[in-house]
Amino acid sequence: MGLNVEFGSLEQIFNNPLHPYTKALLRSVPVMGIDKKAELESIRGSTPDASIVFKGCKFEPRCNFASKKCKLFSPPYITMESNHRVRCWLYARGNNND
Incomplete structure (x- = not known):
């Protein structure tokens, strides 16, 4: 897994x-x-098998805000403010969260 989010x-x-x-x-x-x-609070679900290759966001199966886009495409880093970046489609411009 090992990807910074x-x-x-x-x-x-x-x-x-x-x-x-x-x-x-x-x-x-x-x-x-x-x-x-x-x-x-606990994070719902279980940690995914490390041998499974995901197309999209690695947290998608456990995320309360996941959309189809999260499952299919890995999000790039999105800069929110000075030196604060996030890999999440929720923060993409024009996100319609479909």
């Missing part, structure tokens, strides 16, 4: 995560000072 500064990634995978990862990490009994 988001690139940015520490502040950009933690304060404004863009990719659904980044958001899901951050929601699944315990935070100090928060209720110890609070349940952490």
